Amino acid sequence: MTSDRVLVDAVLANAPGAFERLVREHQALCWHIIYRMVRHPEDARELCQDTFLRVHQNLHQYRYESALKSWVGRVAYSIALRHLERKRITVAEAAEDNDEPSLLENIGDGFDLEAAYADTEMASHLHAAIETLPPLQCAVLTLYHLDELSIPEITEITGLAAGTIKSHLFRTRLRLRELLESRIGAPT
Amino acid sequence: MNHDPHQPDNDAIEREWQAQERAWRAERLGLDTNGDAHLLRYRLVAHALRQPLDQQLPLDFAHDVAALAHAQARRHKAADMRIEKALSYVLLGILMIALVALIIAHGHEWLRASEAVLPPHMLSNPWLLMLVGCVVLSRVLEKFLPARLPTSR
Numbered sequence: 001m002t003s004d005r006v007l008v009d010a011v012l013a014n015a016p017g018a019f020e021r022l023v024r025e026h027q028a029l030c031w032h033i034i035y036r037m038v039r040h041p042e043d044a045r046e047l048c049q050d051t052f053l054r055v056h057q058n059l060h061q062y063r064y065e066s067a068l069k070s071w072v073g074r075v076a077y078s079i080a081l082r083h084l085e086r087k088r089i090t091v092a093e094a095a096e097d098n099d100e101p102s103l104l105e106n107i108g109d110g111f112d113l114e115a116a117y118a119d120t121e122m123a124s125h126l127h128a129a130i131e132t133l134p135p136l137q138c139a140v141l142t143l144y145h146l147d148e149l150s151i152p153e154i155t156e157i158t159g160l161a162a163g164t165i166k167s168h169l170f171r172t173r174l175r176l177r178e179l180l181e182s183r184i185g186a187p188t
Numbered sequence: 189m190n191h192d193p194h195q196p197d198n199d200a201i202e203r204e205w206q207a208q209e210r211a212w213r214a215e216r217l218g219l220d221t222n223g224d225a226h227l228l229r230y231r232l233v234a235h236a237l238r239q240p241l242d243q244q245l246p247l248d249f250a251h252d253v254a255a256l257a258h259a260q261a262r263r264h265k266a267a268d269m270r271i272e273k274a275l276s277y278v279l280l281g282i283l284m285i286a287l288v289a290l291i292i293a294h295g296h297e298w299l300r301a302s303e304a305v306l307p308p309h310m311l312s313n314p315w316l317l318m319l320v321g322c323v324v325l326s327r328v329l330e331k332f333l334p335a336r337l338p339t340s341r
Contacts, residue, residue, distance in 0.1 A: 031244070057261075145212065
């Protein structure tokens with residue numbers, strides 16, 4: 001939090017290079033949120049730019065109530081969300097309460113992790129499945145696994161309840177594992 | 189995982205959640221999953237989710253956005269100054285109109301009062317009145333107009 005304060009003070013004082021440093025520190029997170037939700041590289045780049053322009057314009061309103069990372073992430077998330085709403089794209093898939101029990105069974109043995117890592121076909125299949133996830137689920141998974149954010153941090157960014165985030169993580173990972181099961185079980 | 193009383197089997201869901209989390213921890217920290225097929229599948233999912241995205245921002249993104257933000261801030265500042273200046277002129281105009289209205293309304297009373305104080309020959313000389321007016325006007329304008337810096341040649 002202290003380093004956030006130093007950086008924010010420097011940007012507000014118009015110190016040379018301060019805002020560029022702020023962008024560099026948070027651009028990966030911003031990109032992950034927006035690109036995962038929007039999925040169109042050009043649109044995502046533009047929205048990322050809009051995010052940082054808005055951050056620059058409104059930084060004086062930042063009150064240090066959360067980490068700067070979460071504050072920037074929230075701006076990125078709301079910009080991506082508005083973009084999807086404008087394009088009338090469904091952000092999240094409604095959860096179905098009765099889809100888990102059948103998925104908790106039928107785990108076979110003889111799974112070789114190294115071989116699975118090296119299996120490019122399986123990897124591309126998994127990546128394709130990740131790409132087809134609804135924008136919100138995809139963003140939550142990326143924030144948790146790629147950016148290694150905690151559930152409270154994801155809560156701050158998305159404004160969703162911790163239980164909802166856990167539910168999204170649980171159901172989506174279950175679905176991906178199920179997909180993997182079908183690949184492993186399928187004859188080659 | 190949240191305990192939802194409406195879920196058919198909370199224990200099974202909780203166990204599954206714990207397996208997902210253990211696999212994620214193992215993948216992140218490079219821990220051994222002891223050949224547990226269940227964890228290995230989740231670990232493979234976690235591995236796929238940790239891969240960098242297929243597209244990235246350009247290398248000079250931060251530099252370009254910072255330059256754009258500074259240019260935008262300068263434009264906003266200039267626009268704010270223009271609005272401030274325009275409002276000052278509007279205010280000055282209102283004050284001038286109020287002054288003229290006051291002179292029209294009370295000018296005769298002020299003239300009569302000044303006749304009682306000043307010697308009669310001073311008020312009968314229009315050039316003297318004009319001089320006083322010019323001095324007053326220039327002082328007023330000095331207050332409102334920005335000072336000009338001397339130009340170097």
